[in-house]
Amino acid sequence: MAARGLRRAGPLGISALALLVLVIVLALVAPLIWQQRADAINAAEILRGPSGAHPAGTDLLGRDIFARVLVATRLSVGLALLATVLGVTAGLLVGATTAVLGRRAGRWIGTLINITVAFPNLLLALFFAVIFGVGAKGAVLAIGFATAPGFARITQTLASGVAGRDFIAAARIAGVGRFRILTRHVLPNIAEPLVVTATIAMGGAMLAFASLSFLGLGVQAPSYDWGRLLGEGLQQIYIHPAGALIPGLAVVLAAMAFNLSGEVVARAIGLRSTSTGTLGDPPPPAPSDPMPEADALLAVHNLQVSFPGVRPVRGVSLSLRRGEAVGIVGESGSGKSLTALAIARLIEPPGEVTADRLEFLGEDLRGDVSAHRRLLGTSLAMVFQDPMTSLNPVQRVGRQLAEVVRTHQRADRRTAWARAVDRLSAVRIADAAKRAGQLPHEFSGGMRQRAMIGMGVMANPALVIADEPTTALDVTVQKQVLQLLQNIRSAENVGLLFISHDVTVVGQVCERVLVMYAGRIVEDLPASALREHARHPYTRALVAAVPDMETDRNLPLAVIPGRPPDPRDLPVGCAFAARCPLATDRCREEDPPLDSLETGRRVACWHAEQTVPHLSLIKGEQS
């Protein structure tokens, strides 16, 4: 791996790394070897030019400038290192704090960071140098504080990038606290780019330190660093320029060594250094279906999700009993995943969730989410689409599973680990004890998804919400994962809310299917009625678009013509009208309510009674 990294670094990278090693070695050994020679005053050799005995000449006291430059490596590198450590630590703390604090405080700190980042580093260093006073200590503090804002900004940006990943959502749904999420999940995942950035920042700190010493604000006599030697040499530059050139060259080369090495490391590990529209139609009146059943495990009525300028979920009502499997199906952007996230209370501001009723196990989930964290963490499990982003890549799988029971049941390490191994076996991961000690990248895609399901059932949930759990898997593995979900549901009487764009899969897994279009449920029907007795033209088109044994293979695959409407600009009337072969003037003027049919099914269509053969819906696309 190291050899591959070196190959990727190329000749320039290898030279930079060699130079860096040389600088570090010099910092360690130069004072031991050349200190005496560097400090030896010789009145007979004052201001001599370069010679065999003195390669860079001598200074005003006849001291060997080359030996002084070599000896100054330790102080120059050491002080710059101290300043970098200080700046990086302060920046890391401030940047990470924004992720831990509430949204408002985080925004204030973010604004402060942005203001300070707007000033050039050296200007900030000079400002702080005046505050902290002249001398090496003041310069270290000044450069440290000047480095901190940039590092805080990078930490903040990287942390917010990781914060959107599924494994963070999974940790939140498991009730893991903010500080623990930060230390266990966020920081380990941004450590690599931070280390690289710190290496590059070291080069900048070295230049800044040399500048302060050159200006007389840094290291004071009798101590000396490269900046100070540069200042002394500059006074004699017309007598012999080497006295200024050699310390200047040392600063540039050392700063380059750190900067380029940082870039080399970044490349080796695959990194690079670094509206308000109008809302759509007002929500339709709350669906006219009866309120969800009293004994429902999950009862949702008139759920709305809105973001500034858009309302992607508009009045969803559903209920789900223990052990029941309900599917939500629809194209991308239909609002199905947002519905699931809203139920799990995972929609973050500026998103807003409202509902007339949102109850899970009899508890009203509306209001402050922290009040429901324990219930959601123990009784609700989420399984996301991409198992790779759902698991923390730098934490062992067993530890991630164990965290659930450690957080909620205060289980000790050993008990939590045993439970994790047990759950991994329950989701049919062979040699679970060994696998628990491995990292997610050592698992196959199917194993990762099964591990995620294992994590979901760590705390005996009453409801599993699976959001496209098989989309990223191949067909064989898909079947295994679906079978596993079915087994867990029947064996442990767990409710399943299954989200998918694939109407066939939903039909196989679920007892009841909710079809969503443009943020609304447009049909609610038993899975057994899906293929032959769907009433809504959109449901029928979805079914017809899936080839079956009778599909003529000589014809192109059927597709639903057109695209779903933009949620920011929904049409008046039925949102499906532009794609619907049955659309009439009434459809284009009035949005049909979700009516309960006599059979207990629900459908939102003015012409639901009109029967149309599947293929005629999309005939134009087939011919």
Ligand code: SF4
């Ligand atoms: S209401 Fe009209 S446009 Fe909408 S799905 Fe029914 S028939 Fe088609």
